[in-house]
Amino acid sequence: MILEIAEFLVQGMLLGVIYGLIAFPISLLFLTTDSVDFAVGGYAVLAGCAAAAMGGSGGIAAGIVLAVLASIIVGAISIRLNRPSHHDPLTVVLATFGVAVFIESAVLTFIGKDPMIQQPFEVFWNVAGIRISPQAGINIAVGLALLSGLYGLLYGTSFGRDMRASAANAVGASLAGIRVRAIWFGTYIVGGFLAGVAGILVLYTVGTDYSSGAGLTMSGFGAAVVLGLSSPLRGFLGGLAIGMVQAVSSGYLPGGWATATPLLFIFIILASGRMNITAVSGGRA
Amino acid sequence: MNSYSLFTWRHPALSLLMIVSVGTAASYGHPFLLDNSIMIGIFSLMALSVGISYGQAGILSLATATFAAIGAFATAILTVNYRLSPYLGLLAAILLPTVCAYLLARCILRLSPLPLSIATFVLGGLVEVLIKQGGDFTGGYIGLSGIPRLSIAPSAQAMHFLTWAVVLLVVVLCVSLMNSSTGRAINTARHDPLRAVADGVDVPHLLSNTFAFSGAIAGVAGWLYAHHITYIGPDSLTTQVSITVLLMAVVGGVKVILGPIFGAAILMVVVLYLPAAESQGMFFGSILVFMLLVAPNGLLGSRWRLPTLRGGLERPTSPMLLMPAKEEN
Numbered sequence: 222m223i224l225e226i227a228e229f230l231v232q233g234m235l236l237g238v239i240y241g242l243i244a245f246p247i248s249l250l251f252l253t254t255d256s257v258d259f260a261v262g263g264y265a266v267l268a269g270c271a272a273a274a275m276g277g278s279g280g281i282a283a284g285i286v287l288a289v290l291a292s293i294i295v296g297a298i299s300i301r302l303n304r305p306s307h308h309d310p311l312t313v314v315l316a317t318f319g320v321a322v323f324i325e326s327a328v329l330t331f332i333g334k335d336p337m338i339q340q341p342f343e344v345f346w347n348v349a350g351i352r353i354s355p356q357a358g359i360n361i362a363v364g365l366a367l368l369s370g371l372y373g374l375l376y377g378t379s380f381g382r383d384m385r386a387s388a389a390n391a392v393g394a395s396l397a398g399i400r401v402r403a404i405w406f407g408t409y410i411v412g413g414f415l416a417g418v419a420g421i422l423v424l425y426t427v428g429t430d431y432s433s434g435a436g437l438t439m440s441g442f443g444a445a446v447v448l449g450l451s452s453p454l455r456g457f458l459g460g461l462a463i464g465m466v467q468a469v470s471s472g473y474l475p476g477g478w479a480t481a482t483p484l485l486f487i488f489i490i491l492a493s494g495r496m497n498i499t500a501v502s503g504g505r506a
Numbered sequence: 507m508n509s510y511s512l513f514t515w516r517h518p519a520l521s522l523l524m525i526v527s528v529g530t531a532a533s534y535g536h537p538f539l540l541d542n543s544i545m546i547g548i549f550s551l552m553a554l555s556v557g558i559s560y561g562q563a564g565i566l567s568l569a570t571a572t573f574a575a576i577g578a579f580a581t582a583i584l585t586v587n588y589r590l591s592p593y594l595g596l597l598a599a600i601l602l603p604t605v606c607a608y609l610l611a612r613c614i615l616r617l618s619p620l621p622l623s624i625a626t627f628v629l630g631g632l633v634e635v636l637i638k639q640g641g642d643f644t645g646g647y648i649g650l651s652g653i654p655r656l657s658i659a660p661s662a663q664a665m666h667f668l669t670w671a672v673v674l675l676v677v678v679l680c681v682s683l684m685n686s687s688t689g690r691a692i693n694t695a696r697h698d699p700l701r702a703v704a705d706g707v708d709v710p711h712l713l714s715n716t717f718a719f720s721g722a723i724a725g726v727a728g729w730l731y732a733h734h735i736t737y738i739g740p741d742s743l744t745t746q747v748s749i750t751v752l753l754m755a756v757v758g759g760v761k762v763i764l765g766p767i768f769g770a771a772i773l774m775v776v777v778l779y780l781p782a783a784e785s786q787g788m789f790f791g792s793i794l795v796f797m798l799l800v801a802p803n804g805l806l807g808s809r810w811r812l813p814t815l816r817g818g819l820e821r822p823t824s825p826m827l828l829m830p831a832k833e834e835n
Contacts, residue, residue, distance in 0.1 A: 257620060298795055310620050311566050312798055315756065318568075318749055319794030326787025435745075439631065442624065481635040484628050491625045492613045 227351050229472045230465050235357050235426050236440075237464025238364035242419040243441025244456030245371060246412025251450055252388035253408050254303060256310040259317040260295050262438030263324035264288035264413050265420030269429035270328055272421050273337035285417035292413020295320050296406045303405075321434055328431040338428030360422050367418065368457055371411075375454075384408065436480070440467070443487040518763045519678045526670045533666070540662040544734055546774045547669035551727035552751040553758070553766030554676055559720035560752070561760035562684060563713055564696035565611075566623035571747035572630040573603035573721040577728030578738045579637065582650040587643070592656055592733055599729035600722050607721025611714035630745040637740045649739025656733050669730055673767065676723055680763050683719075692716050746787075753794045759804025768806050 243261055250258055268284035275283050298320070299313050346353045375381035386394040387404045395401045423429050423437070444460035463483050471479035533539035552570050559565045580602045581595025614625045637644045644650070659665040683689050695702040695709045702709050732738045750773070758769025773790075780786055801808045 251620075255620065257624065298799065301799055311623065312802065314566070314620060314623060315752070316795050316798050319753075319791040319798070321791070322746075322749060322787045322794070323791030326785060326789075326791065330782070330784045330788065439628065475639070477635045477638050481632055484631045484635070488625060488628045488632065491621050491628070 224350050225472070226469065229468045231351060231353055231357060233465030233468030234461055235354070235360050235464070236467060237444075237461035238360040238457075239419045239422050239426065239437075239460070240440045240444040240463050241364060241457035241460025242367060242415050242422070243437055244444035244460045245368075245454075246408070246415050247438075247441050248445040248450050248456045249384075249388075250408050250412060251445070253384065253391075254299070254310065254313070254405050256299070256303070256313040257317070257442065258292075258295060258299075258409065258412060259314060259438055260291065260320040260324060260434075261412055261416045261441060262434035262436065263321045264291050264416035265423060265437050266328055266429055266431065266434045267291055267324055268417035268420030269424035269433075270332050270337060270431075272424055273339060273429075274332065281421050284421055285414065288417025288420060289410060289413040291320070291324065292409045292416070295413075296409030299409060300402050300406055321438070325431055325434055332431065334431065336428050336430040337424060339425050341425065356425055360426060363418065363422060364457065367415065368454065371415075372454060374411075380404075380407065439487065440464075440483055443483050443490070446487065446490050518681055519674055522674060522677055522764060522767065526674070530666065530670075534663070537662055540666050542774065542778065543666050544662065544669050544730075546771050547666070547673050548727050548730050548734065549751060549754060549770040549774060550673050550767040551676060551730070552724055552747075553754040553770045554673070554680060554763075555720040555723040555727070556752050556755035557760055557763065557766040558680060558683075558723065559717055561755065561762075561765070562689070562696065563692050563716040563720075565713065565717055565720075566752075567626045567717070567720065568623055568745060568748050568752065569610075569626035569630045569633075570720075570724050570751050571743040571745065572626075572633045573607060573724035574728035574731065574747075575633060575637065575738070575743035576603045576606055577725030578732035578743060579644055579650070579728075580725075581729050582645075582653050582732050582738045583643065585654055586650050586652055592654060592729075595732075596726070596729050599725045599732075601725075603721040603725035603728070604718045608714050608718035611717040612710065627745065630748060634740055634744060645739065647740060649737060649742065651737045653732050653736045653738065655736065659733075665734055669734075672726060672730065676726070677763060677767075684763065688712070750790055753790050753797075755804075756794060756802075757797050757804055759807030761803060762806045765804050765806040769804065772805075 243265065246261055247257060250256060265288065268288040270284070271287045272280040272284035274280065295317055298316050302312050302316055303309060340356075342355045344355075346355060346358075373381075375384065383394070383399045384404050384407070386397070386399055387401045391401050394404075419437070419441075420429065423433070440463055441456075441460070444463045445456040447459035447462055448455040463486065466486060467479060467483050470482040474482065529543060533543050552574055555570050555573070556567065559567045559570075577599030580598035581592060584590040584595045584598055585592050610626070610629060614622050638647055640646060656665070656668070659668040684692070691702060691705070691707045691712055694705065695707060695712055699709050702712075728738075728743065731743070735742070751770075754769035754773050755766040756769065757773060758767065759765025773793075776789070777786060780789055797804065
């Protein structure tokens with residue numbers, strides 16, 4: 222029983238690392254623009270599908286490039302719709318919904334409905350009686366490496382400082398000479414890159430198909446909000462938590478309830494008001 | 507009064523009545539046209555629900571189709587599982603989404619707009635799971651078939667009349683609401699909640715009631731959908747449909763009463779000529795982005811002008827009016 226739960230927890234960590242990678246751009250974007258990029262799961266699906274279609278390391282690179290290109294388009298749309306002096310996060314959210322719907326339909330049209338998965342490892346590790354795929358090691362290594370890199374970017378470079386300043390006070394940052402819109406644009410590109418890497422990991426972990434985007438976005442969003450949106454780095458740990466909850470519930474709950482668990486989790490967090498920024502007071506209370 | 511304001515402000519119901527009359531004459535005796543007209547009417551109701559919640563109250567709901575699904579399943583369960591009257595089903599199809607929407611709004615309306623919209627998105631996902639896991643009660647993955655047709659609308663022609671009569675009734679209700687002091691309070695609460703509170707408005711209660719009203723409209727759409735198609739399943743009224751309906755409202759003009767109906771009619775007709783169902787998402791997604799970039803107030807909500815040497819195709823309208831802003835002299 223304990224071994225069984227431990228195995229589910231390890232499987233959950235495999236997924237959780239991916240959710241953590243998607244959570245990072247979601248929370249970073251929310252902090253800098255008050256908006257959420259709903260197409261982030263779509264970038265991951267694009268990357269996964271391109272990697273599966275082309276195969277090899279060239280496919281992986283092409284997948285990540287495709288995800289970044291998609292995020293550049295979304296970033297340009299977002300910049301066109303939003304300005305530091307004129308925030309309208311809902312319009313941007315709507316636009317990213319449009320892009321997410323476009324990507325899902327494009328993948329369905331050009332690649333098809335069949336799920337895609339790559340499983341390069343046939344031999345599993347046995348650690349204290351728990352079967353662990355070597356992919357777990359890759360996922361965690363990639364996740365930690367990217368996390369360290371992003372931490373360095375945020376807290377060790379002038380770009381990261383500008384990014385944090387734009388998040389704290391967009392108008393103040395622009396008055397101080399920071400090119401806030403360029404920072405926002407950069408945030409979208411970073412998000413596209415992370416989502417692309419996450420998409421490759423998804424392909425090699427549980428597989429992907431045209432409809433995976435919305436689920437990945439919601440799980441990433443849940444990961445971002447579970448420990449609070451104040452620090453993007455917490456999203457990584459939030460991702461691990463969501464992944465483990467999902468894996469354990471898929472092991473012990475019937476069918477679709479496993480899908481519902483993270484959603485319920487997110488709903489409770491939202492209803493508790495932890496993500497509140499400007500309530501009905503109009504932001505002046 | 508020019509023709510523009512006729513369609514958008516003074517007499518939306520009258521304008522709609524005229525258009526429906528022409529449409530009825532054109533489609534009389536043509537089963538294909540009648541079926542499309544009925545579906546346009548049903549989607550118009552859902553788009554009107556978006557118009558009230560998002561256009562007037564500022565609540566971006568991604569659960570419109572979810573409320574319609576609740577209404578559709580309520581009537582389907584009562585009429586198929588318990589052999590009760592579809593008119594009792596109508597009562598359930600209105601009450602259940604109304605109560606769900608009100609309770610949801612009371613829970614989440616204290617949130618800022620973005621978390622609120624995400625909460626409605628999450629609700630859509632949860633309801634889909636509930637429907638799929640509902641076993642024989644909801645029909646599970648198979649859904650419920652054999653939903654009876656309405657005795658007052660046994661033919662496609664009669665269903666056409668019934669659907670558009672309901673749309674007209676809802677338009678009259680929406681116009682009356684938005685022209686009343688309550689409507690003005692809704693607009694104020696949308697744009698400056700603190701000002702609305704200072705005016706003595708109970709903002710959460712008012713917005714919850716508005717959201718419940720929009721849920722009721724979607725529920726009626728679900729009722730009509732279930733009794734027209736005679737089948738409802740977990741894939742019938744999904745979050746994807748919510749996004750499509752939202753797009754219809756945005757295309758037509760979410761802040762103008764007739765805008766969502768206009769958008770629904772245009773997109774439903776365009777969909778007929780799209781090559782494949784798989785590629786519809788590409789069309790809808792790109793149109794949504796294009797509209798947000800070029801005409802965020804929608805086709806009816808924008809004051810279109812011929813391009814001038816100084817550039818610009820349109821001038822945005824005031825964000826909180828039922829009609830486009832008047833030209834300044």
